Amino acid sequence: MNYLASFIFAVILVAGIGFFVWNIKKLIRNIKLGKEVDANDNKAQRWKNMIRIALGQQKMVVRPVAGFLHIIVYLGFIIINIEVLEIIMDGLFGTHRLFSDFGTVYNVLIGSFEILALLVFVSVIIFWIRRNIKRIQRFIKPEMKGWPKQDGNMILYFEMILMGLFLIMNGADYQLQLMGAEHYVKAGAFPVSQFLEPILSGLSEGTLIIIERTAWWLHIIGILIFLNYLYYSKHLHILLAFPNTYFGKLNEKGQLDNLESVTKEVQLMLDPNADPFAAPQENEEEAAPEKFGASDVLDLNQIQLLNAYTCTECGRCTSECPANQTGKKLSPRKIMMDTRDRLEEVGKNIDANQGEFKDDGKQLLDNYITREEIWACTTCNACVEACPVSIDPLSIIIEMRRYLVMEQSAAPVELNNMMSNIENNGAPWPYNQMDRLNWKDEA
């Protein structure tokens, strides 16, 4: 009997972890569809950023209420996972509370898990109220309708159920310990679940064992389901926040990258000795002319695609965006969600076509992100500053502008006028360059 339970446990565990790994491999493959980007510089600073921003939650507390609650849930998640280790070992070896030999340390641990579980439970309920009753602005924006809203609530329900099962499991265990039931060693401290006594104390040993075992199994199965839910939800940030903050931008926020492909062409144009009609060198390969900017996810780089998977749709970017605040269509969060959704679509296309992407007549620009959104950005970096996990929506907006201007010549008319002024007379207005110093003598 015991062997059978251990066997079933092992099968569920391997299946649960295996399916998750299978999906994560797909995720990594999808991210690698993006252009390679060199981020091997300044490793010390990158580690520091990861520790400060992801591990240390530094940017979460910019908004104190949400930040405080998030830290509770985050700590709960990490610390209660120590208990999951014991649960897995117990499951595999058919033991019960394997770590209880640690005595006092064990009691302190179990006791603190319980307190954390309660705090997480309460925090998650407050989160739910903020989303569904208080209806905080950033959670009810247009891009949050339908699945994103359900997804947000699903995650909260998952956490409530998992914490509930954990406490019920402990509560029943505690009653069994008091009864001196066989196998239920006296171990652990139960500062929270002891209060379940009024409900549980009248029950027979057999019923209590059923409750304890059911809660134990549902708890671990729930964890495995939740693990596998991650890939299909916005909740991947609990893992990807770490690599994402590591690969986050190190330069000043104001610095946009200079396109190297453009540099080569401009150098050639400005070089008086260059022969524009020169035949290509023998050994020079006939590379296809590089596309400037991005119209689809494959034109973006790997960090930008990682950004898209990392986004957990908290909407801090959108609520700080001046365009969004004044009723424009642009929402930096939607830029990230669209990028992720399109990347998933491309990934599925590749899966369905034996590893090769077959043109589906769609792209990120126009089918997901409209030009109206792209042109509403003031490049103010408020979204980049606001993101608690170092996502850079602005870089994607700029790439799409580059595509529109350099590949499509599709800038708004006023901007085309401004740019031809710069070309003709070195200023965005139609004034003569010779008059640049006239101000000196004006009264």
Add this chain to the structure above:
Amino acid sequence: MSETLKVPTMAEFLAEGKQPEILFWVGSAGSYDDRAKKITKAFVKILNRAQVDFAVLGSEESSTGDVAKRAGNEFLFQMQAMTNIEMLNAYEVKRIVTCDPHSFNCLKNEYPGLGGHYEVLHHTQFIKELIESGKLSIEGKNYEGKRITFHDPCYLGRANREYNAPREVLQTLNAKLIEMKRSKSRALCCGAGGAQMFKEPEKGDLDINIMRTEDALKVNPDIIATGCPYCNTMMTDGIKNKEKESEIAVMDVAELIASAQNL
């Protein structure tokens, strides 16, 4: 005007075989826009008063290409940048100061990758330096007790994390500095960045500059101080829209410093 402005050019310096300590990058707005020209002149008065050894490029100056880059035209940006860098390097420029945070950001962060390595300062940083080194002392009491609120330009603040220099300079006026609810890293944009200055905004409920002006009005200032010609235009328009132009002035930090001593 009490005295004529001394504005030597790099070409004049070169003709005399000399090299100025700093290049004042005037920028397109500072050269042509009527409101921004006043900022340019105020800053030159400060430079003259502090006897700073500086020069401008005059008709050799051209757009940094910043706004073209933000509009997505990387070609035009790099054409402008490389042409400018060639000239700046030919003049052996080491230090640049500018009143425009957009030029500041572009010259400081985006020119090095194309071969232009200079120490670049925003004029509020430079004024702070002049005050600290004793080359400039603020004696006037024109703004004593006035309520001044500083609007952080995105490209000075968030983009380059310079929040203190303009505030430290404003401190010397003995005015009452008050902060808007959103300031420094969380300051709201004036609405002009990212080439918005040159186009109509997309459809929405409100213009961004009006929203930012409302932020400022909430703290009941006598003066809204800025450090950017574009912010200045946007906030001035906002104040006009609210019909407050007789009560509230929108002024650049350089103008406040210059007029504090009746320069």
